[in-house]
Structures are given as C-alpha cells and as structure tokens.
Amino acid sequence: MNLKQLSELLKLSPTTVSRALNGYPEVSEATRKRVRAAADAHGYHPNIRARALATGRAMAIGHVLPLDSRNEVVNPIFGDFISGAGETYAQAGYDMLISIVSEAEQEEAYRAFRTKGNVDGIIVHGPRMHDSRISLLNDIGIPYVVHGRASDAREPYSWVDV
Numbered sequence: 001m002n003l004k005q006l007s008e009l010l011k012l013s014p015t016t017v018s019r020a021l022n023g024y025p026e027v028s029e030a031t032r033k034r035v036r037a038a039a040d041a042h043g044y045h046p047n048i049r050a051r052a053l054a055t056g057r058a059m060a061i062g063h064v065l066p067l068d069s070r071n072e073v074v075n076p077i078f079g080d081f082i083s084g085a086g087e088t089y090a091q092a093g094y095d096m097l098i099s100i101v102s103e104a105e106q107e108e109a110y111r112a113f114r115t116k117g118n119v120d121g122i123i124v125h126g127p128r129m130h131d132s133r134i135s136l137l138n139d140i141g142i143p144y145v146v147h148g149r150a151s152d153a154r155e156p157y158s159w160v161d162v
Contacts, residue, residue, distance in 0.1 A: 001042045001043060001044045002044075002047065003017060003018060003044075003046070003047070003050075006035075006038060006039060006042065006044050009038060009042070010034065010035060010038055012031070012035070016031065016035075017035050020032045020034075020035035020036070021035060021036065021039060021046070052117075057120055058117060058118050058119050058120050059093055059094050059095060059120065060094055060095040060096065060097050060118060060119045060120060061085070061089055061094055061095075061096055061097070061119055061120065061121050061122070061123060062097045062098075062099065062113045062118075062119035062121070062122045062123070063082070063085075063096065063097070063098045063099070063122070063123050063125065064098075064099045064101060064106055064109045064110060064113075064122070064124075064125075065098060065099070065100045065101070065125060066100075066101060066102065066103045066105075066106050066126075067100060067101065067102055067103070068102075068103045075126070078125070081147060082096075085123065094120075097113070097118060097119055099112075099113070106133065107132075107133075107136055110122065110133065110136060110137060110140065110142070111140060113142065114140045114141070114142045119142075120143065121142065121143040121144060121145070122137065122142055122143070122144040122145075123144070123145055123146075123147055124137070124144055124145070124146040124147065125147050125148070126147075126148060127146050127147075127148045127149060127150035127159070128150060129150060129152050130150075130152060131150045134146070134150065134155055134157050135155055138155055138157075144157070144158075145158045145159065145160055146158065146159040146160075147159070147160060147161070148161055149161055
C-alpha cells in the first residue's frame with residue numbers, strides 16, 4: 001500500500017496523511033491515531049526513495065572495502081566495528097551500503113556514492129600513509145569519518161579509533 005492508497009482509504013488528502021504520520025502539530029491527535037492505526041493495519045511503510053527526494057537525505061552510510069592483500073576485513077576489530085555501526089545506524093533509521101571493489105576501483109566507488117546520492121556520508125577504513133582518499137573525499141565534498149588514523153595526512157579530517 002502506498003500513501004495515495006492509504007489516503008483514499010481514509011478519505012483524507014495525501015498531505016494530511018503524510019503530516020499525520022510525520023507528527024506535524026497541525027494534525028489533530030484523533031486524526032494522527034486514526035492514520036497510524038490504518039497504516040499499521042494495512043502494512044503501510046513509507047517509500048524510502050520518495051522520502052529521500054523530499055528531504056534530500058538518503059538515510060544511509062557508505063563503506064568502501066578494497067579487496068587487496070591488506071584487506072580491512074581480516075582486521076580482528078573490523079567485524080566488531082561493522083556490527084556496532086550497523087546496530088547504531090538501524091537505531092537511527094539509517095541503512096549501511098557496502099561497496100566491495102578492487103584497489104583500483106576505490107576512487108570511482110567514492111565518486112559513485114556522491115553522484116548517485118545514495119549515502120549521506122562515508123566511513124573510510126584502513127587509512128594508510130600518503131592516503132589519497134582523504135583529499136579525494138574533501139574534493140568531492142561528501143561527509144566522511146576515517147576509521148583509524150593516517151599520521152602523515154596533510155589535510156584535517158575527522159577520525160575515530162576503537
């Protein structure tokens with residue numbers, strides 16, 4: 001069921017139904033309860049793509065994992081980090097997008113996340129000496145946090161280490 005079908009069922013405008021579901025104060029409590037009950041009863045879930053278009057937010061965080069001899073996946077902390085990140089994202093209503101690419105395809109993967117607009121930010125894994133990903137992400141203008149620290153980075157960046 002989509003928003004239009006739910007609004008027709010309730011004999012309300014799609015705008016009123018949307019506002020009721022999103023907690024707008026101009027919708028009465030009685031209408032809000034009626035809309036929520038009908039949405040629950042009919043299995044209505046908002047269209048994530050439509051919401052992303054309306055809000056400009058993808059509600060997803062991207063991770064690019066290169067397949068090389070120093071693969072971050074074999075790092076014993078990586079599994080705990082990804083598990084904890086996924087749990088935290090889910091609690092906040094975010095999804096996790098993971099792109100597994102060859103070393104040579106990393107830059108294109110970061111650029112694709114930006115141009116497609118399917119993530120709100122990126123977690124960079126396994127920083128290295130002379131890591132070009134930091135300047136690349138600054139250049140393309142997508143928010144990011146580095147999991148770990150590259151001690152020789154010449155540009156400021158946010159990082160976390162666990």
